[in-house]
Amino acid sequence: MSLLDFARGPALQWAGIIFVLGMVWRTLGIFMLMRSSPLSANRDNHLFEHGVRTVWSRFVPAPVFEKKVSFQYVAGWIWHLGFLVVLLFYKVHVMFFEGLLGFGWPALPNSIVLAIAGVTLGVLLWLLGRRIFNPVLRYISTFNDYSSVIITTLPILTGLLTFTHFGIAYETLLAIHMLSIALLLVWFPFSKLFHVITLLPSRYVLGVKFWRRGVQA
Amino acid sequence: MTTRHVPLGERMQARGISRRSFMKFCATTASLLALPPALAPKIAQALEAQHRPSVIWLSFQECTGCAESFLRSNTPSVESLIFDTISLDYQHTLMAASGHAAEEAREEAMKANWGKYIVVVDGSIPTGDMGYSTTAGESNIDTLKHVAEGAAAIVCLGTCSAYGGIPLADPNPTGAVSVQDVITDKPIINVPGCPPIPAVMTSVLVQFIAFGALPELDHLNRPKVFYGQNIHDRCYRRPFYERGQFAESFDDEGAREGWCLYKLGCKGPTTYNACAVLKWNEGTSFPIEAGHGCLGCSEPNFWDKGSFYAPLATATHLDTTELAVGALAGAAVGLGAGYAGRAVQKRNKQGPFEAQPGVQPTAQPDPAEKEKS
Numbered sequence: 001m002s003l004l005d006f007a008r009g010p011a012l013q014w015a016g017i018i019f020v021l022g023m024v025w026r027t028l029g030i031f032m033l034m035r036s037s038p039l040s041a042n043r044d045n046h047l048f049e050h051g052v053r054t055v056w057s058r059f060v061p062a063p064v065f066e067k068k069v070s071f072q073y074v075a076g077w078i079w080h081l082g083f084l085v086v087l088l089f090y091k092v093h094v095m096f097f098e099g100l101l102g103f104g105w106p107a108l109p110n111s112i113v114l115a116i117a118g119v120t121l122g123v124l125l126w127l128l129g130r131r132i133f134n135p136v137l138r139y140i141s142t143f144n145d146y147s148s149v150i151i152t153t154l155p156i157l158t159g160l161l162t163f164t165h166f167g168i169a170y171e172t173l174l175a176i177h178m179l180s181i182a183l184l185l186v187w188f189p190f191s192k193l194f195h196v197i198t199l200l201p202s203r204y205v206l207g208v209k210f211w212r213r214g215v216q217a
Numbered sequence: 218m219t220t221r222h223v224p225l226g227e228r229m230q231a232r233g234i235s236r237r238s239f240m241k242f243c244a245t246t247a248s249l250l251a252l253p254p255a256l257a258p259k260i261a262q263a264l265e266a267q268h269r270p271s272v273i274w275l276s277f278q279e280c281t282g283c284a285e286s287f288l289r290s291n292t293p294s295v296e297s298l299i300f301d302t303i304s305l306d307y308q309h310t311l312m313a314a315s316g317h318a319a320e321e322a323r324e325e326a327m328k329a330n331w332g333k334y335i336v337v338v339d340g341s342i343p344t345g346d347m348g349y350s351t352t353a354g355e356s357n358i359d360t361l362k363h364v365a366e367g368a369a370a371i372v373c374l375g376t377c378s379a380y381g382g383i384p385l386a387d388p389n390p391t392g393a394v395s396v397q398d399v400i401t402d403k404p405i406i407n408v409p410g411c412p413p414i415p416a417v418m419t420s421v422l423v424q425f426i427a428f429g430a431l432p433e434l435d436h437l438n439r440p441k442v443f444y445g446q447n448i449h450d451r452c453y454r455r456p457f458y459e460r461g462q463f464a465e466s467f468d469d470e471g472a473r474e475g476w477c478l479y480k481l482g483c484k485g486p487t488t489y490n491a492c493a494v495l496k497w498n499e500g501t502s503f504p505i506e507a508g509h510g511c512l513g514c515s516e517p518n519f520w521d522k523g524s525f526y527a528p529l530a531t532a533t534h535l536d537t538t539e540l541a542v543g544a545l546a547g548a549a550v551g552l553g554a555g556y557a558g559r560a561v562q563k564r565n566k567q568g569p570f571e572a573q574p575g576v577q578p579t580a581q582p583d584p585a586e587k588e589k590s
């Protein structure tokens with residue numbers, strides 16, 4: 001079995017299964033945990049609306065921190081959206097999903113996706129460098145932080161190399177690209193990347209807690 | 218037989234081939250082998266001077282497509298000229314009518330040219346029940362071992378002899394193997410393809426006859442000069458691939474416009490062969506030019522690499538049913554973990570609370586005392 005056969009076959013197969021299993025397991029496990037019940041009277045009567053408002057308000061930096069964290073926000077937005085666009089709207093990726101799901105959707109022209117992938121990779125590498133070289137960030141970073149950024153960056157990097165047929169043989173590049181995706185899938189449910197599921201609910205819970213106590217978060 | 222040396226000119230005349238055609242053949246071969254044009258006359262000289270080398274051709278589990286591809290020609294083609302420079306002493310398909318005399322001729326040729334003859338093999342070798350494939354009552358594996366013993370080199374013609382090919386495809390009922398799985402002590406040149414391009418085969422033989430040397434081979438024992446680049450890198454549809462213009466079906470607008478066939482399963486990007494350059498039928502066309510994606514027939518296990526019509530970018534084993542099973546298993550584990558987590562939460566709430574190991578309770582000042590002071 002060649003490396004590409006392994007990547008297209010058992011590697012993606014098991015990675016996909018582990019990904020789905022892990023995501024469902026952790027999501028259910030977390031949502032089944034008991035929430036603490038409030039010990040005092042609510043100071044707000046529209047907790048649901050205000051919880052939802054907190055979910056959205058955190059998408060932009062709080063005015064008081066604007067200067068300090070705006071770069072982080074903008075960079076985060078760029079690479080998250082870039083990653084999604086490349087994942088879902090590159091023609092060859094649509095073919096992959098079509099092969100799996102039985103249906104596809106319109107894709108973007110290659111030139112646009114290529115540019116977006118380039119910017120996404122640049123931002124991710126910049127953020128990784130910043131994490132390494134900024135003393136404060138370095139101090140608070142753990143293995144989970146570094147590994148998650150690297151494992152997220154690898155598919156974009158290897159994808160670009162595959163697209164451009166850079167350096168080594170296409171089949172080896174494609175195999176490495178697929179293996180990097182397999183790694184991402186396996187890593188996803190058990191690392192901080194799982195925030196894809198927990199981010200919005202936890203913002204909502206936090207918002208409700210604040211508003212209940214009269215804090216307009 | 219290799220006994221009487223008839224001059225090449227005489228032989229060519231007998232077949233109605235002009236000297237001009239012969240020189241053209243030598244020049245073409247030199248260019249195919251990436252040799253400088255100045256070497257063409259040297260090739261001609263060498264071929265003319267050569268005592269026709271003995272070639273023993275063994276056919277095992279095969280469809281005769283490779284032999285057909287190599288031997289076919291209704292007019293004397295460039296490729297067919299090779300038969301004027303070799304002595305084909307045994308080919309059981311062609312010599313079937315001769316009965317056991319064919320095997321006797323083979324033995325004679327082997328004896329007369331021990332250590333110098335070339336063995337050409339098409340077809341894979343069954344290792345299961347020997348009755349799967351025999352010639353003149355002898356199993357293929359015995360024939361191969363016996364004939365290979367005195368060979369100078371073995372040329373595997375076609376994917377079946379080079380890698381096992383279609384007979385080796387899952388579930389491989391005959392236990393088929395390739396020549397290099399059986400013979401490990403002789404130089405082996407693989408010329409894979411289903412079938413291979415005749416000019417490639419011819420050039421390999423000419424190089425061996427003219428210079429007594431094997432061509433430079435890649436990691437799969439293929440001549441680098443023909444198998445060094447993949448189809449995709451030389452495909453005239455490549456600009457459409459770069460732009461992401463893919464034919465969606467074999468008869469849509471894109472297909473008519475000559476767009477890339479990647480989405481229709483083309484394996485050109487992972488297939489190393491010279492089809493896009495040498496083409497077929499006297500350089501007329503090749504599969505991609507005819508509108509069908511490359512099947513990857515010159516690669517090992519090409520039959521077992523998933524559907525011919527699935528793009529390379531798709532997973533071969535992953536499907537939604539398996540993902541659903543994974544989700545169900547995840548739900549079971551998640552429910553279990555959730556209940557276990559709740560139980561721990563309940564127990565923690567009920568107390569009695571225990572200090573965590575290593576944490577010393579700190580003495581809090583009495584508020585009454587504090588007030589007094």
Ligand code: SF4
Nearest residue numbers: 449452477478483485
């Ligand atoms: S048709 Fe096949 S070989 Fe040609 S560019 Fe498209 S994928 Fe590559």
